[in-house]
Amino acid sequence: MAKNTKNRKAALAKVDLNKEYSLAEAAGVVKEITFTKFDASVDIDVRLGVDPRKADQMVRGIVTLPHGTGKDVKVLVLCTPDKEQEAKDAGADFVGLDDYIQKIEKGWTDVDVIITMPAVMAKVGRLGRILGPRNLMPNPKSGTVTTEVGKAVKEVKAGKIDFKVDKTGIIHTSIGKVSFSPDMLAANAAEVIQTLTKLKPSSAKGTYIKSVTLSSTMSPAVMIDKNSI
Known part of the structure; x- marks a missing residue:
């Protein structure tokens, strides 16, 4: 469990953890609730309805973020x-x-x-x-x-990244920095989600994209309304 520090309390006061936000709203909220002194990374977590233990449900792909990652990639x-x-x-x-x-x-x-x-x-x-x-x-x-x-x-x-579902069925990747505008973060997140949608395994049954959250380094996770994607 995250330690309830002064900054975390301030962050929790600005976000409704039970609410599902649109991508643009969530990106703005993440910027508001980030209190790090450095330019924190913003991450997207997508829980998929797949079983990574099955070879035909191993989701892996590449995506070029329209606004890059904000990171100097070596x-x-x-x-x-x-x-x-x-x-x-x-x-x-x-x-x-x-x-x-x-x-x-x-x-x-x-x-x-x-x-x-x-x-x-x-x-x-x-x-x-x-x-x-x-x-x-x-x-x-x-x-x-x-x-x-x-x-x-x-x-x-230029911002090309690759991703792979982990053993718990989650895709986790960075989509930029807190210094990005909400529109830039939302566009990068949308690109990842659209790419994932195209990669749905034919053998995966039921709901494919189960949940989507945005967060920054040390911030609470903000839930995304899947219907807004």
Whole structure:
């Protein structure tokens, strides 16, 4: 249970935890109830009516947020020498192959996204035990294993994110910063929800999107009226 601090009491006084808000209203409320001294992240949580234990109900996808994440995403590109300049020109923070593989094997993972090429996956594959638990392992489904490394870097820098349902059936991802306007946050959230709607597994029965909430770092969660989406 969250500690009932002075700031939390102030936040709870400004939000009705039993009310369901429209996306735009919820985004505004989240901004009002955030008292952190830093530019906090705003997250969306979507509870899905799926069973992640079944392979045909594992929901995973990618989405490009129209207003980006507000975060300076650090990108590592593991590629062959002929692709290094392309990656650098696109804005990659780190570019190389064997030297970075060795660094990662020694424990270095100070990046947000790793992009690589099919031709070097044999080398990158052995990093799975390190990168997998940190959700950093490149994957063709998320667009991080590609021959077009420059394009992939630009998309990630522009706000492309990937998401995957967790073992409890929830999609959790960041959709921006508290400094964003309510309209920007609502647009980013709507893009995530629309993408999820298209990914509904044919084997999933009953209500697909069960609940949606918005929250910021250390703020209470604000419920969304699904009919307003």
